[in-house]
Amino acid sequence: MKMHSKRLVGLILGLVITCVVTLYAICYVNHSNKLIKKQQVVQKSSIKSLRHTLPKQTKVSDWQLILINKQHPRTSEIHFNKVTVDGKQMDQRIEKSLTDFRAGAKIAGYDTTLVSAYRSIADQSEVYQNSLRQNEANGMDEKAATKLTKSVIQTPGSSEHQTGLAVDLAGNDALAKYPALMAQMDEFKSQRWLMKHASDYGFVLRYLNDSKSMSQTGIDYESWHFRYVGIANARYMVQHHLTLEAYLDMLRNATQN
Secondary structure (H helix, E strand, C coil): CHHHHHHHHHHHHHHHHHHHHHHHHHHHHHHHHHHHHHHHHHHHHHHHHHHHHCCCCCCCCCHHHCCCCCCCCCCCCCCCCEEEECCEEEEHHHHHHHHHHHHHHHHCCCCEEEEECCCCHHHHHHHHHHHHHHHHHCCCCHHHHHHHHHHHCCCCCCCHHHHCCEEEEEEHHHHHHCCCCCHHHHHCHHHHHHHHHHHHHCEEECCCCCHHHHHHHCCCCCCCEEEECCHHHHHHHHHCCCCHHHHHHHHHHHHHC
């Protein structure tokens, strides 16, 4: 009788434990499903809200938003109408905006130099190789030289200078101290003015000075590299501290949902 009672108690205890575990599992699944649904609702609401805040009529396919980087290289040249400014070629569609940008700097008391604009894939290859050779001449081994070069210069086919929409623009005093173009150019008021007011003319500082932005672009901070994206896009990107990569992702998400 005692043995039979023990078995009965054990059986009942086992059933109780099984029921408790089953109920817990059901509750956990239901709770998880509720959380997932809540997150989906929040996400859809966020995307819906985002859609209303984005510049009107903006599309990922807009010419001024073309993306070229290490993850989106171009092996062939992009065709557009070129114009020459200060001996540098660029997309004709940004000429007036750049002229106005520099005129604004001039009115503020800062003379500027257009250091670089459109570069073909062949031109980019030459810039890349020159940097690589210089780093090796400075005593770096091939691996270290390549790593440093890639951190500041896009590989051929990956430079947005190919678009004709990117310019290297510097205050004359900043360029005089840093002729090789260095991030420290932002020590000068002229360069800081360019960085602050670029969006008023449709440009953004392309490579920002924070780790998140650097991881998105794959390029270290550059205080001289400006990219034309259009005034509405530029102001939105600056307001929300977005790289072009992040901005395009937002546009895609808003379109797909």
